[in-house]
Amino acid sequence: MLPRLSSQSDVDPIVLKFVADLQHSGFEGDIETQYSSRLAVATDNSVYQQLPQAVLLPKTTEDVVLIGQLSAKPVYESVTFSPRGGGTGTNGQALTKGVVVDLSRHMNKVLEINEKEGWVRVQTGVVKDQLNDAVRPYGFFFSPDLSTSNRATLGGMINTDASGQGSLKYGKTSDHVLSLQAVFADGSLIESDMSRGEPQDGSYAYQALKVTEAVCRDKREQIEAKFPPLNRFLTGYDLKNALSDSGEFDLTRVLCGAEGSLAFITEAKLNLTPIPKARTLVNVKYNSFDSALRNAPFMVEANALSVETIDSKVLNLAKQDIVWHTVSDLLTDVPGKEMLGINMVEYAGQNEIEVADQVDALCKQLDKMIANEEGGLSVIKSAQILPALVESTICAKKPLAC
16 A cells, blocks of 8 residues: 655745745745655754744845745744754754755855965855865864764864864864855845944844843853853853953854854954874773773863863774774783773874873873872873874874783
8 A cells, every 4th residue: 555645835925925025035045845855954963843834945145035034024923944064963953844955955165265364165055075175275164073073064063162172272163154044034235353343223133233242241241150161052152252351242152052043144354274194092991981981071181172071881882883994903902901991081282292192291290190199090000102104094003001
């Protein structure tokens, strides 16, 4: 028995009217209301599912402005929108029962690379790895290093203030955003660095700028007292850091981490980081996962680029993978001992001698702590030092007994 298919649309008539008006208003992007297209964006990297009414795929910032201007009409007050990039969010941020606005299909261009000043301007639908491919020949990379970097868009990274591996040294996305181009719900446009001047008086963009600055200044004492010391601001607006120590207001900080709830971010000017010339990985092995966890804060304090703590279950599962043989010599067992935990500590920098000195200082401190049996570190069995090239290709291996 095959299910009966109905030719009748299940899309809200108001949404159908909206997309028809949008098309007739000069919208240059794609408009999709068929079930297959809606189903494709009904899921993301979370456990949630929501079937949207339609999918809009703008080609330009002007298309996004047009969406806002049309939706501001009273007849379309009930139509809601949600921006979407790579769909890598784990909390269902890109899902909606309204209309999905997907910037990843067309608005994915690297617009300008300034090698001299070390910045790039992009459309926010560009994927992080694609951006790094574009700036690598200039000796740069965009440093927030996500596990989903081959599909996460810059817009999604900005809206969730993404960090990832290396955040101990490089910080989070908002630390590298120089300015943003944002389109508000009424179609009004703003450049957060005011390079285009202030938005029109009375527009949503103008109100957002003035009201947010007033709140940050007038409520400074309460903000300082109540806002917790968060590493990332995706659980609320970053009013705390929107005002600098010198008293300058930066709307960029509020837009970063807003998860698309304030405006559509269409373009971004981003600070770039020089590619490290030296990179070294130190594998510190333990005979208990508890010891590895308790020792991780010490690794963080040792000015490492990243620290990853792994238990025996993950290690044993990895050993069953078909590609384990390609990395097995980098995680050798300790003869006669069972390895139940590991801390993978990475160092990177522009100076090979400086990186080597950091690694040497870490290992000397480990030797000292083990000898004194401080913090349960007598359980450490060995540390492997793995010098690596920029592209993470292992060029040497030197086991170090602890």
